[in-house]
Amino acid sequence: MNTMHPFVSYVAILLCFNLHFPSAICATFTNLTDHAALLAFKAHITKDPMDVTTSWNESIHFCLWKGVSCSPQHQRVSILNLNSQGLSGSISPSIANLSFLRLLDLSNNSFRGVVPSEIGRLSRLQHVVLANNSLTRPILVNLSSCFNLRILHLSRNNFIGHIPAEFGSMSNLVEVYLDRNYFEGPILDSFGNILSLKVLSIQGNEIRGRIPESIGQLKSLNILNVADNSLSGLIPSSIYNLSYLTTLFMRVNQLEGSLPWDIGLTLPNIQVFRISANHLSGVIPVSLSNTSNLEFLELSANKFSGGVLAVLGNLKKLSWLGVARNNLGIEQANELSFITSLINCTQLIELNLDGNNFGGQIPSSLANLSSYLRVFGISNNKI
Template sequence: MVFNRGKFLLLLQYLVIISEHAFFGHHPFCHSIQTDRAALLAFKRSISSNPYSVLSNWNEVTQVCNFTGVRCNTKHHCVTKLILHNAELVGKLSPFIANLTRLRFLQLVNNNISGIIPPEFSSLQHLSSLWLEGNNLEGQMPDSFSLLTNLAFVNLQFTGEIPFSITNASLMFNLDVENNHLKGELPSEKVANLPELLYLHLSYNDMVSHANDSNLVSFFTALKNCTILDELELAGMDLGGRLPSSIGQLFGNLTSLLLQENRIAGSISPTLVNLTQLTALNLAYNLLSGTIPAEISQLSYLEQLFLSHNFFTGSIPAAMGQFQHLGLLDVSNH
């Protein structure tokens, strides 16, 4: 029999394709699923403690898409989600996670992961959700994250300042960096370039307001570009300054405004009544003075109102008895 090397190679290639289709259920894939397996096993090796054994089935035998916390795209047969919450994992973030080229959700909330976010993560071009809250991460968000144009939801723990490069993620709708040690001025220019923001949570950081911590006007003015903002949280930051009288004209859709535990002084502007969708308002533990404006009773959707521990004078407006949905009211210690 004459050996035809060309036909043999074609036949071999055909058999490989057929076997891959049989194994992967006729789904095209972005790269070898073994690459995803190797990346996940490299991450497992970077974990020094796995007390709840959530990674016990991460091995060479179990199918990758059956690993605990792993989800795959059935069309491309690639890992698209890595979600491990409250597992008390101890270790580092492996840069090999960047080899999960189709990863869209990376959520490792409430573990004991330390170190920095590897700059290699900037190659995760499909990443849209990054949740790393409740870990022991340090350093700054890599500037190379500006390449992650699909990133829409960020929930982190960091030092330093929020990098300006975050503005390149123009589709971002949730920026939650609460309970960190972020410094610098409130990120006015940065949020002004994130018009799709729905949720802005900056509470319990070490930021300051402008002009030696005495001017909140420029920050609130910058938020005018965030026309669909739903929640604004700046609690526990020791911010100084006054609430601008224009605050009622800035947000048409705001439902939650949390500014407690700061050093905000001055009076409450009656224009606050223009925040017609507001359901939660917390101004407790500040230096506010003057009278409580009766107009506040016109916030018909208000469910929670906290004004305690300020320096208000006068009586509580009788009109505040007209709230129809109010379930929590605290006006003590003023």
């Protein structure tokens, strides 16, 4: 197969369509464009321990190269999937010449440098997965031009700066993962305009400020993960009305206020509720006993007071209950009687009551707790 310099190929394509050459000739020119773009991408790879790109040569058609898939009709590259191949190097700007590309997955490699801004020209892109690399610097890609983008996965890189404002204008996004980077500044208020969003995960950054009230507009949201940041202020009340939420993960921030009394009624599908290491106060709402799918309840390292409710024994799927380092209990007898109700939680793996003010004796019913129980913490109480 002949190769062609990308600039020459681009000029050929312009001439082809402007002069109305036969479609077969046009297809040849555009195929050469994809071929040249892939070879340019290969040239930026400095380490290929699994010899992934060894097959990227003239002996077979580029649609048969490892990690490459083409659309049957046009024989144009639609998928470039080089996930977990141990590759090192940089991402070539030539990737923007793969104009039929729908899925780009370079995750779990060691790509460095910047994400080429040219990627913003790929209007057919639906999935961009660049997680677990060493990409760095601010993201300057104008991804708002990728109006078909549905999944954006940039977790575990070295990105810095604010979350790009154009992310909030991509109306077809369904899943956004920005975890474990160095993003700073606030959560975009415009994220609340992406009504199709089901996953918003920005754990482990340097995000500050308040959680915008607009997040409560995302009625389809399943997962909201803002843990391990520096968020402050109240949790917007609108978030407690997101009835499709299965995961609410806000641990290790500086959030304040109390939990609404009806949280167990407004979040009926919640499975993971982890808000430890904040400044939350008040009592543990009785209505949590209505969250029949709840598996993880982690309220540790806050300022909750009162007691642990026996009605939590209604949570048959509960595997983790953590209320350590709060102000629970008032050093009176029978304050640990709720442990008996937890016999009904047959999946319980961890029960952590450390660092409270529970008084009385440990009930003998402790011996009847789940056979899966691996951690039982009750140190630093008044037993």
